[in-house]
Amino acid sequence: MTIAKTCLFIALLSYSTVVLTxxxxxxxxxxxxxxxxxxxxxxxxxDVIFIGSSHVEWGIDPNTIxxxxxxxxxxxxxxxxxxxxxxxxxxxxxxxHQPKVMVIDVWRICDENDANALTNRIANMFPFSWNKIxxxxxxxxxxxxxxxxxxxxxxxxxxxxxxxxxxFNFHYHNIERGHFVNFDKKNQEHVFNDCNTxxxxxxxxxxxxxxxxxxxxxxxxxxxxxxxxxxxxxxxLLKKINAIELLSNKNGIPxxxxxxxxxxxxxxxxxxxxxxxxxxxxxxxxxxxxxKIASFLGEYLQKNYHLANKSKDIAYNFLNENLLTYKTxxxxxxxxxxxxxGNKLEKGMSLLPGDYLSSANNQYKLILQNDGNxxxxxNENKHTWATYTPEKGIVNLIMQEDGNxxxxGQNSxxxxxxxxxxxxxxxxxxxxxxxxxxxxxxxxxxxxxxAQ
Amino acid sequence: MNFTSVHFLCxxxxxxxxxYCLPLKLRWVWLLVSSYYFYMCWNPVYALLMLTxxxxxYLCGIFIDSIRNSKSGDTSxxxxxxxxVIAGLCINLLILFFFxxxxxxxxxxxxxxxxxxxxxxxxxxDLILPVGISFYTFxxxxxxxxVFRGDYKPEKNFIKYALFVSFFPLLVAGPIVRASxxxxxxxxxxxxxxxxxxxxxxLILWGIFQKLMIADRLSILVNTVYxxxxxxxxxxxxxxxxxxxxxxxxxxxxxxxxxxGASQIMGxxxxxxxxxxYFATSIKxxxxxxxxxLSTWFKDYLYFPLGGxxxxxxxxxxxxxxxxxxxxxxxxxxxxxxxxxxxxGFYQVLAMISKKYTNIIIDKLQIIRQGFSLKxxxxxxxxxxxxxxxxxxxxxxxxxxxxIYKNLFVTNFEVLFTENLYKMGLDIFExxxxxxxxxxxxxxxxxxxxxSIRQFIMNLxxxxxxxxxxxxxxxxxxxxxxxNNYDAxxxxxxxx
Numbered sequence: 001m002t003i004a005k006t007c008l009f010i011a012l013l014s015y016s017t018v019v020l021t022x023x024x025x026x027x028x029x030x031x032x033x034x035x036x037x038x039x040x041x042x043x044x045x046x047d048v049i050f051i052g053s054s055h056v057e058w059g060i061d062p063n064t065i066x067x068x069x070x071x072x073x074x075x076x077x078x079x080x081x082x083x084x085x086x087x088x089x090x091x092x093x094x095x096x097h098q099p100k101v102m103v104i105d106v107w108r109i110c111d112e113n114d115a116n117a118l119t120n121r122i123a124n125m126f127p128f129s130w131n132k133i134x135x136x137x138x139x140x141x142x143x144x145x146x147x148x149x150x151x152x153x154x155x156x157x158x159x160x161x162x163x164x165x166x167x168f169n170f171h172y173h174n175i176e177r178g179h180f181v182n183f184d185k186k187n188q189e190h191v192f193n194d195c196n197t198x199x200x201x202x203x204x205x206x207x208x209x210x211x212x213x214x215x216x217x218x219x220x221x222x223x224x225x226x227x228x229x230x231x232x233x234x235x236x237l238l239k240k241i242n243a244i245e246l247l248s249n250k251n252g253i254p255x256x257x258x259x260x261x262x263x264x265x266x267x268x269x270x271x272x273x274x275x276x277x278x279x280x281x282x283x284x285x286x287x288x289x290x291x292k293i294a295s296f297l298g299e300y301l302q303k304n305y306h307l308a309n310k311s312k313d314i315a316y317n318f319l320n321e322n323l324l325t326y327k328t329x330x331x332x333x334x335x336x337x338x339x340x341x342g343n344k345l346e347k348g349m350s351l352l353p354g355d356y357l358s359s360a361n362n363q364y365k366l367i368l369q370n371d372g373n374x375x376x377x378x379n380e381n382k383h384t385w386a387t388y389t390p391e392k393g394i395v396n397l398i399m400q401e402d403g404n405x406x407x408x409g410q411n412s413x414x415x416x417x418x419x420x421x422x423x424x425x426x427x428x429x430x431x432x433x434x435x436x437x438x439x440x441x442x443x444x445x446x447x448x449x450x451a452q
Numbered sequence: 453m454n455f456t457s458v459h460f461l462c463x464x465x466x467x468x469x470x471x472y473c474l475p476l477k478l479r480w481v482w483l484l485v486s487s488y489y490f491y492m493c494w495n496p497v498y499a500l501l502m503l504t505x506x507x508x509x510y511l512c513g514i515f516i517d518s519i520r521n522s523k524s525g526d527t528s529x530x531x532x533x534x535x536x537v538i539a540g541l542c543i544n545l546l547i548l549f550f551f552x553x554x555x556x557x558x559x560x561x562x563x564x565x566x567x568x569x570x571x572x573x574x575x576x577x578d579l580i581l582p583v584g585i586s587f588y589t590f591x592x593x594x595x596x597x598x599v600f601r602g603d604y605k606p607e608k609n610f611i612k613y614a615l616f617v618s619f620f621p622l623l624v625a626g627p628i629v630r631a632s633x634x635x636x637x638x639x640x641x642x643x644x645x646x647x648x649x650x651x652x653x654x655l656i657l658w659g660i661f662q663k664l665m666i667a668d669r670l671s672i673l674v675n676t677v678y679x680x681x682x683x684x685x686x687x688x689x690x691x692x693x694x695x696x697x698x699x700x701x702x703x704x705x706x707x708x709x710x711x712x713g714a715s716q717i718m719g720x721x722x723x724x725x726x727x728x729x730y731f732a733t734s735i736k737x738x739x740x741x742x743x744x745x746l747s748t749w750f751k752d753y754l755y756f757p758l759g760g761x762x763x764x765x766x767x768x769x770x771x772x773x774x775x776x777x778x779x780x781x782x783x784x785x786x787x788x789x790x791x792x793x794x795x796x797g798f799y800q801v802l803a804m805i806s807k808k809y810t811n812i813i814i815d816k817l818q819i820i821r822q823g824f825s826l827k828x829x830x831x832x833x834x835x836x837x838x839x840x841x842x843x844x845x846x847x848x849x850x851x852x853x854x855x856i857y858k859n860l861f862v863t864n865f866e867v868l869f870t871e872n873l874y875k876m877g878l879d880i881f882e883x884x885x886x887x888x889x890x891x892x893x894x895x896x897x898x899x900x901x902x903x904s905i906r907q908f909i910m911n912l913x914x915x916x917x918x919x920x921x922x923x924x925x926x927x928x929x930x931x932x933x934x935x936n937n938y939d940a941x942x943x944x945x946x947x948x
Contacts, residue, residue, distance in 0.1 A: 002646050005914075009918055009921075012918065012922060013922055013925060016922055016926055017925075017926070017929065020926060020929060020930065024930075145458060146458075149458055149935070150935070155929055155930075156934070156935045157935060159929060159930050159931075159934075159935060160935070
């Protein structure tokens with residue numbers, strides 16, 4: 001009885017401490033949310049898992065893989081992750097999921113300089129377990145119990161934090177599935193540095209590489225190593241990646257190096273449009289790039305690993321619903337990121353909330369916003385004209401057969417019109433001068449009078 | 453190994469688990485091994501010093517016993533016993549002197565000689581003070597004197613004697629116990645008793661609460677002010693000194709509570725070391741409530757041998773001053789500690805001299821002696837006097853202490869109503885929490901004068917006991933001053 005009571009007391013105390021720790025760990029970083037993937041994903045519903053650093057987070061869009069190939073996938077990433085720590089992420093993920101393929105990004109191999117920060121990030125993500133202890137103990141900088149305390153028990157480090165409302169948000173469901181959506185563009189060209197020489201790897205580096213292979217083999221999971229574009233010019237890093245590629249080949253494990261010009265182009269990537277304009281790091285991909293890499297990898301996985309298309313499987317309906325929300329969110333948050341409907345609205349065509357027209361010179365945009373307001377923006381993102389119809393439940397904007405341009409709400413209630421009825425064969429165009437005009441037989445019948 | 457460290461959190465349960473699993477005969481060996489491991493975590497070499505001290509005093513006891521049992525004459529026997537005791541005391545005191553006081557006396561002599569125009573030059577020794585040396589030396593000295601006086605039969609079992617000197621809960625900061633209080637308990641069989649263990653754990657929890665929540669929080673403000681005295685004045689010194697008075701109480705009392713709780717878990721009872729000292733109505737009473745084990749040690753082994761109060765007033769005053777000056781010096785080899793001890797001696801002598809006159813005043817003013825008002829007045833007066841003495845105790849050096857005294861009475865009450873109040877190391881939130889915790893401490897001390905809070909908690913319904921316990925632990929985890937963001941304070945009395 002005494003032992004049972006003692007155990008119950010310790011269990012209660014431990015549970016309270018875990019809850020407290022969860023509150024105090026900073027959760028506002030997207031990386032913390034990505035790191036929760038093993039615990040909040042439906043168990044054993046993942047066929048492919050991408051492990052890596054921010055390069056994977058920015059550079060692979062699992063929703064695209066689902067949309068195109070019906071392969072359930074997710075990114076499991078940590079800022080600055082090196083190959084050594086990928087081993088611990090692999091083990092953590094495999095505690096909860098049994099994927100068919102694990103794709104591991106090779107960037108840094110074993111980074112001792114950033115080791116403490118990396119240990120800290122992963123320690124914040126992992127619940128207390130032997131894997132966590134092993135991960136912390138693998139850090140050579142932490143040579144005493146006192147130094148390890150912050151990592152074993154994050155409360156030791158964070159109990160002085162001032163809390164805010166985000167600390168009580170335990171909703172970790174990641175609609176982006178670990179992908180960071182970004183639409184910045186580099187808008188410049190890049191000279192590839194295809195280094196072909198090989199650096200020697202340290203014992204630790206080789207040891208962790210072998211551990212990854214052995215563990216995947218033990219768990220009967222196929223491995224693929226990739227090097228997602230980081231476009232680094234650091235020769236030492238490129239040589240190390242080459243060394244890993246060589247080791248992979250020796251072990252019969254595929255290695256796809258997207259940092260080599262040939263593979264970069266094979267994936268359809270274009271530096272000026274698909275690489276984000278990140279001043280700090282040379283080569284994070286933007287969303288367009290991530291979609292291209294995802295398409296390439298999706299096809300590769302389907303072809304080589306015969307992964308079934310599960311998009312019609314009822315058990316995976318949640319991923320279809322997730323995809324819809326994901327797309328809507330992108331439309332809402334990045335209104336000009338979805339393909340434009342061109343610069344013309346011909347008779348019978350319509351715009352739905354979120355859709356937009358773009359002038360041929362790409363300087364002006366007419367968007368039917370999600371709030372129902374139809375707004376014309378100039379190249380400085382300032383509005384020059386609008387219908388002022390927000391919050392009216394606008395459903396669409398139609399260029400009617402009769403030549404009238406009308407904004408309709410629920411139950412076909414018109415809220416705004418150009419009053420150009422009885423002018424058939426009309427069309428609406430957003431001109432390069434910023435003027436929005438309705439023409440019938442090349443005669444303007446209506447305009448927004450916003451020519452610049 | 454600090455009592456509030458994770459190291460101790462792992463060490464102690466392991467020691468207790470093995471202690472109860474081992475057969476009775478081996479338990480004391482295990483505790484001795486654990487105690488030496490505990491000590492060696494600070495400095496393994498200094499464990500040899502403790503072992504030397506233990507061995508010498510153990511042999512003294514054995515020799516005294518064998519001489520007593522020999523057939524030689526009474527006078528020569530007494531003389532040999534005296535020689536052995538004096539030798540034992542001298543060797544131990546010399547070790548203490550060498551490690552703790554040599555540099556202080558060397559510098560003091562140099563200062564005096566140089567002031568007199570004479571040259572004196574001897575280099576100081578670059579030594580780290582062995583942790584707890586004053587405590588275990590006093591354990592050993594008390595033992596020899598007790599054996600010599602015939603108050604305690606010499607211990608024949610070296611393991612148990614060595615454990616008496618080095619028993620880890622009280623090794624580095626007391627309480628200083630007598631052989632007669634501790635050694636017999638090593639011969640008793642202590643069975644695992646869940647109620648006793650739970651009671652011990654509650655005491656440890658209260659100790660950790662006092663240390664991490666109160667003492668270390670208050671120390672932030674105290675250290676900020678006392679380490680940079682030139683930037684503060686008046687009421688800021690008052691706040692810092694009052695905070696220090698509660699810091700040192702919580703710090704030392706926390707150590708004692710953890711030591712007592714840990715011993716209790718193993719079935720060993722230690723004496724009380726504190727009894728709500730700030731409720732004392734006189735300095736004399738304060739010393740019956742503060743660091744009780746040290747006060748009684750000095751009373752039994754110094755004050756009484758000097759003659760106590762039997763040889764007239766002047767000698768009594770002298771004896772009091774000697775005891776308190778030595779007590780001051782025991783706390784540290786520094787002029788500030790000497791003055792602190794001297795001040796307490798002076799307070800007591802002054803109280804004795806003026807007793808007659810204060811009685812007259814009380815009678816003339818028709819103040820009820822047992823009345824509440826007089827009691828409060830006396831408590832406040834004692835508290836203020838103790839605080840004035842703490843200034844010397846805490847100040848980093850004599851000049852800092854003088855500076856504080858000079859600027860203590862600058863009237864800058866406005867500091868209470870400005871942002872300057874929160875520029876002493878604690879922000880507004882931490883400052884308010886500190887005040888709240890001081891009020892809580894006073895409240896707990898007050899309730900303890902009426903009932904035992906620990907016993908009260910233990911009589912509650914089990915889930916409520918657990919809830920109190922878990923909430924206290926969680927409060928410490930959240931609001932405690934620990935972790936790498938803080939420079940964790942050692943227990944103050946470790947340095948003595």
